[in-house]
Amino acid sequence: MSMAAQELEQALTETGVKVCQCERLEQVKDDELPIIGSGASAQLTATLAQAAVTLPNAPESLAICETRMFGRPVLLACGADPRGLSYALCELVDRVRFGADRSAALQIRQPLAERPANPVRSVMRQFTSELFDKPWFNDREQWIQYLSMLAAQRFNRFDLAFGLGYDSLNQVTDSYFLFLYPFLLTVPGYHVHTTNLPDPERDHNLEMLRFISEQTVARGMEFQLGIWMHGYNWPKNPHVQYLIEGLTRETHASYCRDALTAILRGCPAISSVGLRTHGESGVAEGSYELLEYDF
Amino acid sequence: MSYWNTIFDGVKRCRRTVEMDLHAKGIDEIMIANALATSMPVNVSEVISDPIIKEATDALKAGGAGADPKDVHSVVNADKELLSLHELSTHRLFQILIGAHRGRTYSL
Numbered sequence: 001m002s003m004a005a006q007e008l009e010q011a012l013t014e015t016g017v018k019v020c021q022c023e024r025l026e027q028v029k030d031d032e033l034p035i036i037g038s039g040a041s042a043q044l045t046a047t048l049a050q051a052a053v054t055l056p057n058a059p060e061s062l063a064i065c066e067t068r069m070f071g072r073p074v075l076l077a078c079g080a081d082p083r084g085l086s087y088a089l090c091e092l093v094d095r096v097r098f099g100a101d102r103s104a105a106l107q108i109r110q111p112l113a114e115r116p117a118n119p120v121r122s123v124m125r126q127f128t129s130e131l132f133d134k135p136w137f138n139d140r141e142q143w144i145q146y147l148s149m150l151a152a153q154r155f156n157r158f159d160l161a162f163g164l165g166y167d168s169l170n171q172v173t174d175s176y177f178l179f180l181y182p183f184l185l186t187v188p189g190y191h192v193h194t195t196n197l198p199d200p201e202r203d204h205n206l207e208m209l210r211f212i213s214e215q216t217v218a219r220g221m222e223f224q225l226g227i228w229m230h231g232y233n234w235p236k237n238p239h240v241q242y243l244i245e246g247l248t249r250e251t252h253a254s255y256c257r258d259a260l261t262a263i264l265r266g267c268p269a270i271s272s273v274g275l276r277t278h279g280e281s282g283v284a285e286g287s288y289e290l291l292e293y294d295f
Numbered sequence: 296m297s298y299w300n301t302i303f304d305g306v307k308r309c310r311r312t313v314e315m316d317l318h319a320k321g322i323d324e325i326m327i328a329n330a331l332a333t334s335m336p337v338n339v340s341e342v343i344s345d346p347i348i349k350e351a352t353d354a355l356k357a358g359g360a361g362a363d364p365k366d367v368h369s370v371v372n373a374d375k376e377l378l379s380l381h382e383l384s385t386h387r388l389f390q391i392l393i394g395a396h397r398g399r400t401y402s403l
Contacts, residue, residue, distance in 0.1 A: 224316060230298070253298045257305035264309035272314040273306055274340075278321020283298050285321050 003219055004089035005037060007148070011096040025070055033106065035092070036069070038078040039085055047076065055080055056115035060156065062088040065111035075106055083156060083220050087114075090152040122157035123150055124226065128165030130176035130241075138204075143212055151219035158216045159274060160209075163229025167280040173239035177205075179232040179282075181259035182244055184209060185266070190255050192246040206266060213269035225263070226274035230256065231282015300329050307333040316340055347387050351380040 009019045028034040038044050040055060048055055051067035061080040066073060077092055079085030092106065099105040127133040136142055150158060162180045166172055177183050182194045184206040194202070209225075216223040232244040232252065247255060264270055279285045306313050315330050319341035330337045359373025 224314075228318075230302075253301035256298075257301045257308070260302060260305035261308040264306065264311075264313055268311070270313065272316050272338075274316040274318070275302065276318045276320075277299055277326060278318070280320075 003148070004086040004093070004151075007093045007152070008035070008089050008096070011093045015096060015102050025072075025074070030072075034069075034072070034074045035106070036074050036076050036078075037085055037089055038076065039082070040078070040080050044076075044078055048078070051076075051111060053111040053113055056113060058115040059119070060084045060087065060154075061113070061115040062091070063111065063113040064088050064091060064108055066108050075108065086151065086220050087154050090154075093152065116154070116156075120157055121155045122159055122224070123155050124159040124161050126161045126164050126226075127177050128174070130174055134176070138208060140208075140211060143215055147212075147215050147219050147221070151221055155221060157222045157224060157272075159224040159226050159272075160212060161226030161228055161274065163227060164276075166229065169229075169231050169234040169282055172234040173237070175234060175240050175242045178229050178234070178242075179244050180227055180229070181256065181263070183242075185259065185262055187255060187259045187262055189258070190246065190251060192244065192251075192255055195243045195245060196241050206263070209263070210267045210269070213267050217269040217271075222271045223269050224272035224274050225267075225270050227260075228274075228276040229282050230276075299326060303330055303333050303335075306335055312336065314338060345387060345391065348384050351384045351387075355380050 005021070009021070012019045022028055022034075025034055025036070045055070047067055047069060048063060048065065051065045053063050053065045053067075055061055055063040055078060057080070059081055060083045062078065062084045064075075064077050067076055068074065069076075075092075077085070077088035079088050091112070095105040096102060127137060147158065162177045165174065166178065172178065181187070182192050183197065183202060185202065186193070213223040213225075232247050234240065234243070236243060260273070264273070275281075277283075277285075303315065306315055312335060314336040315333070316338040317326070317330060317340070319339045322339065327337065327339065355377055358370070359375070359377055362373035363369040
C-alpha cells in the first residue's frame with residue numbers, strides 16, 4: 001500500500017502538482033485537495049454512506065468517491081483490505097498518468113465501487129532460454145517496473161516458472177535452469193553441481209530469486225515458484241552446455257527435498273510452489289505411495 | 296518414501312506455510328491425499344478449457360486452407376488470415392481473468 005501511495009505522489013509530482021503527506025486532515029490547507037486513503041472501518045462506512053457509496057464486502061474490494069469530511073471536500077480512496085486500498089490508489093495513479101485531461105484526473109464525478117471477479121489473478125513468466133531469458137532475469141530495474149505494472153493492473157500473484165521448456169529430456173539443447181536446484185545453490189551433504197556454471201553465477205541466481213520474490217511481495221502480490229522439471233539426466237550433445245553431476249537415482253529424491261527446503265528458507269517471500277507431477281516432469285508417473293504424517 | 300512424497304516433505308520442512316500448486320495432469324487421489332497430509336494448502340490447477348480458445352487453437356493447428364506444404368510462401372500467405380486468432384485468444388484470456396467472459400461470445 002505504501003508503494004502505491006508513493007506512486008501516486010510521484011505521478012502527481014510529474015504533472016507539476018505539489019504533494020505533501022499529512023497525518024491529519026487539519027494539516028491540509030483550505031486551497032489544497034485532501035486525498036484520503038483508508039481501510040475499512042465504521043467511520044469509513046458512514047462517510048461512504050453520505051456519498052451513497054458502499055464498499056463491497058469482499059476481499060480486495062475498493063471504492064473511490066468525492067465526499068465531505070469535517071465540512072470540507074475530500075477525495076476518498078479506500079479498500080476492504082491493504083490490497084483493495086492499494087488498488088484504489090493505483091486507480092488514481094492511472095487516471096493521473098493516462099487521463100485525457102490530467103487536470104480533471106482527480107475529479108471523480110461518478111463514484112467507483114469495485115470487487116474482484118476472480119480470487120486469484122496470476123501471471124506466469126517462464127525461463128526457458130539462456131539467450132533470451134537471462135537478460136530480463138538479471139535486470140533489477142526491469143523487475144521493479146514490471147512488478148509495479150502487474151500490481152497496478154490488480155494481479156495478485158506472480159508465478160516465475162522454470163523447466164517448462166521441455167516435455168522430455170531426450171532432445172535437450174538449452175539446459176540452463178532446466179533442473180533448477182543446482183543452478184541456485186549447493187546442498188550440504190551432497191556433491192551435486194552444474195557443469196560450466198561458475199559458483200558466483202549460481203549464487204547470484206539465488207540472490208536474484210530472493211530479490212524478485214521480495215519485490216513481488218512488497219507490491220502486495222504472492223510469489224509462486226514454478227518447478228516443472230524434476231529430471232536431471234539429459235543426454236550429452238554438442239549443444240548442451242550444462243549437465244548435472246553428482247546425482248544418482250538413490251540420492252535424487254532426498255537431494256530435491258533438501259534443496260527445495262533450502263530455497264524456501266533462503267527465499268522467505270515464496271508463498272507457493274508449483275509442481276508438475278506427471279511423466280513430462282522427468283519423473284515416472286506413479287512415483288509415490290500413500291503417506292501418513294503424525295501431527 | 297517415493298519421489299513426490301519426499302518432495303512434499305521438503306515443503307513441510309521449511310517450517311512455514313507454503314502452498315503447493317499441483318499441475319492437474321497425471322495426479323490422482325493418492326497424490327492429493329499425500330499433499331494434503333503435509334497440512335500445507337494445496338491447489339490443483341490446470342489450463343482452462345474454453346470453447347473459444349479451443350476453436351482458435353484448433354484452427355491455428357490446422358493452418359490455412361489451400362497451402363502447399365512444400366512452399367513456405369504459400370504456407371505464410373495461407374496463414375495470414377489466422378494471425379488475428381492469436382490476438383483473439385489473448386483477449387479471451389484477459390476476459391476470463393477479469394470475469395468479463397460470462398455470457399459473451401465472439402463471432403468469427
